[in-house]
Amino acid sequence: MASGSAGRVKFRLGTIAYVFALLAAAMATFGPVAGIILGGLILAGWYDVVSGRRGVGPLALVGTLGFTALVLLPPFIANASNAARRNDCLSNLKQILLGLSNYESANGAFPPAYVADAEGKPMHSWRVLILPYMEQKQLYDQYDFDEPWDGPNNRKLWDQIPYFYSCKGCERCRDLGGEPFGKMPGNASNYVAVVGDATAWPEGKQVKWSDLADGSSQTLLILEHSGITKPWTAPVDLTMDEAIEQLTHNDAHGHVSVDESLIAATFDGSWRMVGFCDAHVMDLPAGLSEEAARALLTIAGGESLDNDPESWLGERAAPRLVKVIRYERVYGLLAFVGLAIWPGVRRWRRA
Template sequence: MRHLPSALFIGFLAATMAFPPQLLMAQEAAAPAVEDQLPGLNYVPENAVGVGFVQADRFLTNPMVQAYPVEVAEACGKKYLGFNPMKITSISFVITPPSPDFPSPDMFAVIKTSETLSKETFFAGIESLVDGMAEDEDIEDAFPELNGKAFYTDAYQVDYVAAHMLDEHTFMLGSLGLMGEVVANGPNAKLTKPAETLAAANDGADGYLAFNMAPVRDQLNGMLSQQQIPPPFTMYKQVPNYTESVTLSCHCTEKMAATLKINGVDEAATGRLDDMIRFALDMGKQTMLSEADKLVNSEDEIEAAMGRYQIRVSESMLDALRPKKEGTSLVLSFERSDESIVGANIAVIGILVALLLPAVQQARSAARRMQSSNNLKQIGLAMHNFHDVYRGLPAQAKTDAEGKPLLSWRVMILPFIEQSAMFDQFHMDEPWDSEHNKQFIKHMPETYRRPNSTAPEGYTTYLVPVGKNTIFEAKSQPTSEGQKITKGAGFRDITDGLSNTAMCVEVNDDAAVIWTKPSDLEVDLMNVLKGLGNAQPNGFNCLFGDGSVRFISENVDTNNLKNIFQRNDGNVLQIPRD
């Protein structure tokens, strides 16, 4: 029976920390009034990229919800959470953008309930539902003011989840580290810009969403600057600079209506955004009408009729998508009525999702690329520290007395990436797949894990180039008995210069290797891009001998890449600069 309450709890997490249901049948009862200031807004940080509010009681009292086994949800809530989840009145949620330290967006929610919460029973039974509880030292480090529980669940792998009582009718639920910072800062005396944006959208709707451009503007501009966009669409690269925020308010219970606002940084910027939207709609209209005209001119009566239908409906739909300019905002409002075109409403939602999701995905991709770059920089620093201690780089493989490869260089630099305890547990005179050593495969350090990799557990995509004239060209020499490391080339052997020679690269997921295995990228000078090119969108990161990391395009000149891999060819390079 553990699966049922676990499933209900995961559903509860999804409902409070993600997006709520948006389409429910209307009910006759009047909706409760919305507070002048939406609850929880005084905890919204300045760097919030997404803010939302849901009038939860309107959904939970909806006849459609009452058709489900709410009694089970109530019983499970009281047993494991210490309160009845059906008594929740509102949910405010906050999403912060990805960062180098946290490549996934972080989030928390402020939940209000009409039921009186008790500290003794609040989340008291949660341990039997989750995958583990947070250690006291982790709580003390991240959130010493925690008034509740902190735990880990596979349903939310970003961080520990913390449940924190604010008062007898309000609690917070979200990432332990983020909530620790938010609570430590205390409620804001004055609403932050993202909170003000959401509050301004308050028109009594059932739910609101606000996207704040400022925290991700630089990331989006960086990504767009690298994109090859043909004229006349290059103007769309300026969208982040012109946009202040985007808000969406939805009525889903008493009526079906929605209002979308695209807010420009000033009136001039709003005018430019309006021009861009109108240009896109006009281009779409021309394309649609061109295809429809072909049908209209058909000798087949049915095809001609279909063409006329497409002309009539497409014009109506595109007209419905044209926003109205109101000061610094572009406004689209829709309400289902006898005269409305339901298809146009659906088209609007589809287009909005298509426009906003790529921006979020690109921001997340940029953060993951940055985290991977940081991993490579840590590897580079470890290589340099190893060289300082042993007067040489690690060999590509730790060998035995006969020169047989046993373990990867990744094992030999463990003490230099703060993994001395793991290093000391290896049997350095045994191969990577010995009965003792293979137990460490599943414990691969995070430094060796590329954030966006889909390789199996224990596989890394950080490999050194091996081959003629590379830094790791020489076959590893035999290692004296009892010696824990095998030394390779030194910096003096890299005559092309450290800043001109590749030391380690990101390979494609299908070229990943077990991290302890002495296996790396065999450079094929006839096919130098083999195993490379899609570790990141449009290319891969490369660690150079001086510790710098640069992005190599998938369209790199192959001769130039050959020169980058070779340490002593003397050729002039075109080194990419990030």
């Protein structure tokens, strides 16, 4: 009696361990929801066989759903998530442009690129100056303008980066360990100004609407960038030459697009979102001609651009794509397949 009881307990514990192992492998491979569904269907199918019913229909359903989840479901979810991340970044850019417009309406000019100390050293970024115009007055009031951006008080705000300064594509890239975009810290801004005498952000001066001789609809105000490594409060942006480099080269740090499959992820930063002085936004491909890039960045250069962005392109090269193999998914998939067929292997060996 004792021996039989011990055998039944061992069997039950082994079954419970198998169930948890299969579900864990399924969730690690396909995600929590899809993993539980797929693992549950496989367990139901094996229960059908072990209980003696041997129903062909449930097993066929399990196999069909398993194949669908394995091949189709992860890419579909990933591509939908990528589109959602892109829309979030466009929304961020529009909100920043609205904040800059509200600042201009209240002060008669756009904010300076930075506020400098008596010696001309940059102290405070425009990203801090526009906070009250973006429903962030409480955060703005915590900032101390009597000390630099990296002073003891202002350091406390580094990790309180407003959501509209972060692109979710970069966040996903960090989660997956993609290089080089994954090196960007989570408290750095993805949206920068272009600082230079001929731009909308001249050093030591504020630009008014009347200064936009080239037209507000053809003058860049904000550029998306995935290469800044300092916190969002730092008065760090791009120079004119750096911005031209970003706009004319395919492997630059633009909007991070993440295309995911079940076991791999590909990162592309060759497109960038830009915002204009009239508050409209646009997706620009990398590889603009230098003439077009300079025309977009200057406020009174006298350049003329037509309304077809395709004509702005220069000599284009293939974009640099960074691919990462998701080894945790590979190992999870191997474990899942092994566990899924294990009951059948045991039955075959016993037979």
